[in-house]
Amino acid sequence: MIAEGTTLEDIRVGGYPASELVDFGSTAVDLVNAGYPIEELKAVGFPASTLRDAGVSAENLKLGGFTAGNMKLAGFLASELLTVGYNVLQLKAGGFNAGELRDAGINAEALRLALFTSAQVRDGGFSAEEMRAGGFDAGEMRDAGFTAGDLLPIGYTAINVKLGGYSATEAKGAGYADTDMRSAGYTAAQMRDAGCTPAQLKVAGFLAGEMRNANFSASDLAAVGYTAGELKTGNYSALLVAAAGYTAAEMILGGFTATQLRPTNFPVDELRDGGLNVAQLKTGGYLASELKDFFNIEDLKNANFTVTAMKEANYTPTELHDVGYTAIQMKTGNFTVQELVLAGYVISEIKEADYPVSDVKENFTVAQMKVAGYTALQLRLIGCTATDLRNEGFLIGEMKSAKFPLQELISAGFTNNEILGADFLAGKLQNLGFNILQLRNNEYPTTEILNAGYTDEEIYERFSNGIKLMRIYEDHVNANGKYPF
Secondary structure (H helix, E strand, O other): OOOOOOOHHHHHHHHOHHHHHHHHHEEEEEEEHOOOOHHHHHHOOOOHHHHOOOOHHHHHHHOOOOOOHHHHHHOOOOOHHOOOOOOOOHHHHHHHHHHHHHHHOOOOHHHHHHHOHHHHHHHOOOOOOHHHHHHOOHHHHHOOOOOOOHHHOOOOOHHHHHOOOOOOOHHHHOOHHHHHHHHHHHOOHHHHHHOHHHHHHHHHHOOOOHHHHHOOHHHHHHOOOOOOOHHOOOOOOOOOOOOOOOOOOHHHHOOEEEEEHHOOOHHHHHHHOOOOOOHHHHHHOOOOHHOOOOHHHHEEEEEEEEEEEHOOOOOOOHHHHOOOOHHHHHOOOOOHHHHHHOOOOOOOHHHHHHOOOOEEEEEEOOOHHHHHOOOOHHHHHHHOOHHHHHHOOOHHHHHHHOOOOEEEEEEEEOHHHHHOOOOOOOOHHHHOOOOHHHHHHHOOOEEEEEEEEOOHHHHHOOOOOOHHHHHHHHHHHEEEEOOHH
């Protein structure tokens, strides 16, 4: 039982909770005036709006634990809540939109940091310029529905809009410069699809290779002033570049090699006039026969065309001789000795080329061959007789080295003294009638004479001088096992 005159404040002090008083019909105003804490009043179910109407300030409601959402339902403005310490994230969670926060003085950057989408921020009334200042990138601006044309005037670059997902068509339509778009990474193909001509793309700085990737033809590039060298760097083939109308000189200046130009069928004189020399054309696969009418023979030789190649080009042996091809080289081209002789090669050159001796013999005398260094053996093997060689001055020693039979040498007219001086074996000389005295006079060793096949009587007759004879006989007995008489 409550005593008469007891106030609600007394009851609060007496420990009665607000919930019991509510059950007895106490209003929010009663309880607020009695000093009950806002937290307790909130707990018994009084909404922020009721407490606000009861005179509770926004600050105290916040202290009492009411959220921004509760406060919004109570009719508080965002600006009022910001004043008492609610932040943008709390206001967003409480259901305040970007427009309401904008009205409360919140800028676009704060909204972006509070994770408002770009579309929400735009819907809140922010301009493109305000959103750019708030840090929204081009992609976010695109999501908010801004066009590339909206972004260009407020400072978004071509790189920004490219990264933001705007197409080349959108960027070009907005007025971005072609050079800036190329720098931003738009491809030639994308810019072609956006309406750029080859000439515009060239001015924008696109390389020939980029144009090739965009399926522009070599003719397209030629028409707007790309050089042959640029097309080469862009991997256009020599055939395509030539078909586009570039001259041989332009292509050579652009770095095309003879090998690359070979399939284009440019005339040799145009390749020559364009700066290619014989060596380069030879490397490119051109034959001596193809170059003959456009270069002199010295140029072809200096480019190391072989004799075979020059022969196929119908150069004569004389022409090849006159520019310095050696007989050795001529042999590789299957020129005959006769052809070399008629061309002016001398026998020493032909010998160095190692032509068959029989072929040389058909074109030179034995005397010439002797002077050139051919040996008696080489000449004997091709049918020269001992007489032939003796008549041309071959000496007995050379003839012996050539293994001519001794009888042939005698028949050829070599004298006994020449033969004896050539150190033939005593046995061979004995067979041909040379006597012991001749051998002794040419200082043949006694032992060799005794073993040469002479008779004992011949030996005794020629060795009849006392002690010397006895020694010879003793040696002979020891060698033959019997006494000679």
